[in-house]
Amino acid sequence: MAAQMVREWSGIQQFPAATQTKLLELLGKLKQENVDSLTILIMGKGGVGKSSTVNSVIGERVVAVSAFQSDTPRPVMISRTRAEFTLNIIDTPGLVEGGYVNDRTIDMIKSFLLDKTIDVLLYVDRLDAYRVDNLDRQIIKAITDSFGKGIWDRAAVVLTHAQLSPPDGLSYEEFFTKRSESLLKVLRLGARMKKQDSSESSIPVVLVENSGRCNKNDNGEKVLPNGISWIPNLVKTITDVVSNGSKGILVDQKLIEGPNPNAQNKIWIPLFLAVEYFLVKQIRGWIKSDVAKEFKPAWELRDIGAAKRKF
Ligand code: GDP
Ligand code: MG
Numbered sequence: 687m688a689a690q691m692v693r694e695w696s697g698i699q700q701f702p703a704a705t706q707t708k709l710l711e712l713l714g715k716l717k718q719e720n721v722d723s724l725t726i727l728i729m730g731k732g733g734v735g736k737s738s739t740v741n742s743v744i745g746e747r748v749v750a751v752s753a754f755q756s757d758t759p760r761p762v763m764i765s766r767t768r769a770e771f772t773l774n775i776i777d778t779p780g781l782v783e784g785g786y787v788n789d790r791t792i793d794m795i796k797s798f799l800l801d802k803t804i805d806v807l808l809y810v811d812r813l814d815a816y817r818v819d820n821l822d823r824q825i826i827k828a829i830t831d832s833f834g835k836g837i838w839d840r841a842a843v844v845l846t847h848a849q850l851s852p853p854d855g856l857s858y859e860e861f862f863t864k865r866s867e868s869l870l871k872v873l874r875l876g877a878r879m880k881k882q883d884s885s886e887s888s889i890p891v892v893l894v895e896n897s898g899r900c901n902k903n904d905n906g907e908k909v910l911p912n913g914i915s916w917i918p919n920l921v922k923t924i925t926d927v928v929s930n931g932s933k934g935i936l937v938d939q940k941l942i943e944g945p946n947p948n949a950q951n952k953i954w955i956p957l958f959l960a961v962e963y964f965l966v967k968q969i970r971g972w973i974k975s976d977v978a979k980e981f982k983p984a985w986e987l988r989d990i991g992a993a994k995r996k997f
Pocket of ligand 2: 736737738750751777778779
């Protein structure tokens with residue numbers, strides 16, 4: 687591959703010294719494990735803070751953020767180098783449109799990723815969302831169908847808007863635990879993980895606060911209500927995922943064109959179609975006989991009777 691000019695990660699200098707030191711330490715550790723580049727894929731619904739998280743981590747305003755129409759129309763890869771380490775972050779459009787998972791967006795993301803290896807998936811949602819629903823499950827299913835179940839071994843859940851006061855007298859930790867558990871449960875369902883699959887319990891959940899009003903500690907680092915300085919914590923989680931012994935996901939032509947990586951169940955499709963065919967036939971038969979035996983209202987019977995009497 688031709689050598690590409692990758693910009694220096696100068697945004698790191700925006701961070702307070704304590705954060706910079708921790709980040710360089712983490713990258714140094716990865717280099718000791720012979721990892722000198724990382725490709726991080728960011729996915730989730732629209733407006734949850736994907737692009738803001740990219741900007742926060744890079745330390746520059748590299749992708750557009752907006753409170754309304756907050757979407758990146760297509761995937762964008764931001765690459766930065768620092769101390770011979772390359773960080774690639776791929777920001778993507780929201781996966782939901784008009785209440786449904788947008789398959790075209792997923793296809794577009796897949797094509798964009800051709801020949802790239804996803805080292806880590808950050809699945810982004812908001813901490814201050816109180817419900818998970820079937821749509822969340824559909825999103826997880828769509829990601830699983832596109833990239834295979836193995837993507838979840840390489841995933842972390844990111845919850846933005848983490849500077850909040852929990853409702854109903856819950857402590858911050860209790861609220862965080864409840865929100866994480868409900869999201870991980872839906873994730874397990876959408877990814878069709880079995881209880882014994884280790885992945886579910888090991889998918890880390892990390893908190894992020896992108897707002898400029900995020901509290902800071904004495905070192906000037908952005909901290910959450912639980913006292914954790916979140917930027918180094920997010921990067922630490924990412925490096926833990928990379929070192930967890932699972933493999934990155936290579937997006938090759940085969941993965942893009944399918945067959946669906948989880949489609950072992952496809953052998954049942956002809957059977958389902960046959961059952962459906964006979965079911966439809968049966969239902970049609972029922973409707974036909976119902977129409978034939980249809981209850982006739984009194985006036986109609988009376989008219990029929992009257993007509994009969996006439997002849
Ligand atoms: P995306 O569509 O997922 O990329 O979301 P954006 O990053 O464009 O963010 C949508 C809106 O949420 C913008 O107004 C952001 O300023 C705001 N936002 C994003 N993350 C946070 C966060 O952690 N805290 C707060 N308070 N606002 C956020
Ligand atoms: Mg965006």
